[in-house]
Amino acid sequence: MLVSDFHFDLPEELIAQQPPAVRGSSRMLAVDRATGALADRQFTDLPSLLQRGDLLVMNDSRVLPARLFATRAGLTTQHNSPAPSGHIEVLLVEHLSNAEGHNEWRALVKPAKKVQPAETLRFDETLSAQVIAAGEFGERTLRFNLAGTAFYEGLDRIGHLPLPPYIHRDKAAPNTSEDRERYQTVFARERGSAAAPTAGLHFTPEVLEALRARGVELATITLHVGLGTFQPVRVDRTEDIRLHAEPYTLSEATACAINRATREGRRIVAVGTTTTRTLEHIARITPAGENVAAHSGSTSLFLSPGLNDRFLLVAGLLTNFHLPQSTLLMLVSAFLGDAHSEESDWGRQAALRAYAHAVAERYRFFSYGDCMLIT
Template structure:
């Protein structure tokens, strides 16, 4: 598959099919069901998802919690204590050690190394300060925040939910809940693991009542999930590293399912990447509890070790996530299914409909 090009994963998508709002109620989405062996698709609804699972399946969820990572700052030059006018948008992308974060800043060309950014609360009080340590490409900056007692608590006060760039509106109060899975618990993502957004507590209860085992992994989603692939060939793609962890309970559940030949069903591409990265690291050995980072890139030709079925949303054209789904179910079949979804007005991307491939 080394001759594949990024452009081979393109498809036409009308702008009006990009979901700008979540469904009126969580769990109301449509679902396209695909037989990955044949490519056959049929229309369904997410409410049918529990009935498509088998007794003994292991359902794996990503429990990462989205942080309010979009902040607004003012500039100040440390040596002059100036306070220039103009607001700077700061999007935290990943931690980089004690009090340090990588961030995207806009407008980036104005923010130089050595500057200090200050972050006011709605009442005007400065609650965070950060020095610009390094400058990277495409607006990337390394920031060092002055120590505070409760950094994440302050983010909860002044931060905004980091809605993806294809949602053309400001975040609203309702996004605090809806751009978050009901099973999220480990803070660290700057983008939602969107396949999990469809689940409700009632759906999870129905799944458990069917004799399906549920396990959790944690992969903190970075903004690299939306970054355009700035290469021509698929074998040139390099992804950002993302932090993940697998508990002893989950490792044991995966090992049991593997030994007993039970199907492992991943909820979302982030769960796939976590499981397959851990399996690749362990090779033929049993999984063990551990934490680490992964930049695993899954494209056609990849040999899946663990995942036997996948629930996922519809992904961006020419994206690494579309390549992952194509690796799982076949490039031609997946692109045909996407064309069907477009023709039948499925809603796309984070707040859109979903697809079950089994």
């Protein structure tokens, strides 16, 4: 398939710039996976739309204040302000394991041409980093002078949450106090993501409690959202798409919950595409007939119609509305089409019909927008 096959027209005014006034008050488009039938609902209807015994799996990764502003060593302009000319914007996207114990990160840097290996970036009086490698499309590897608690305290002090570029904020104030609360899920625990797992932003403690009362089992995995979220698709054919690997952890408790649900024939419902990719990757690396086991690893799994389009664990998906021609829309299309293997293009067409309905009904799109439930 062509990437352009996943295009749809989206009026700019439907791109949500702010979260809903009350967390959990979003609209939700319910999609029947078997028929493609659509129903306009509210997110708070979720407990009534799931079945007793369903296992709902959420991504508990916490977004880092990973957007930083630096000056190149030797320059005397004020540190850590996005406004003055000559400053360098840095987005931390992945922590790199290092045998020597150095605190190294893969980052996106702009303007990238000014920042070359061996250069030092200064973020404030205590935090700095040396550029140790350069990659394509503005990628740089940075080695920081601080590590551990001191490093994360520095991020908390001077960093900004990395809101997506389609959410517009004043350059002098990249986040609002509302962003700092609402661009995290209420169940976020493990810090490490460069973007929020946005399907989880709708949940409130009250909805979680209503799910438990319904008899829905809750579990978490951790996948730290990284570089792939910020890099546009740069190829024409879906078979040429390669995703960056992102680290994940499957706990013993969640592995046991997955094995019980599978053994008992209960549905596994994923909250978000990050959770879906993680679960489906785990299913693919687990030998046939064996239980999944607790472990940590990384995944670059790409799910799209005609490519890795069989879903082995996930039977339901809660997800936000995604960008045109994005790998996330391709995943949704593959999930819708999984029950229609005899009709190769059914899933893509069903996804685009659902998106056309969402546009016509004025749903809000992307990170702070509304959601859809596919079961």
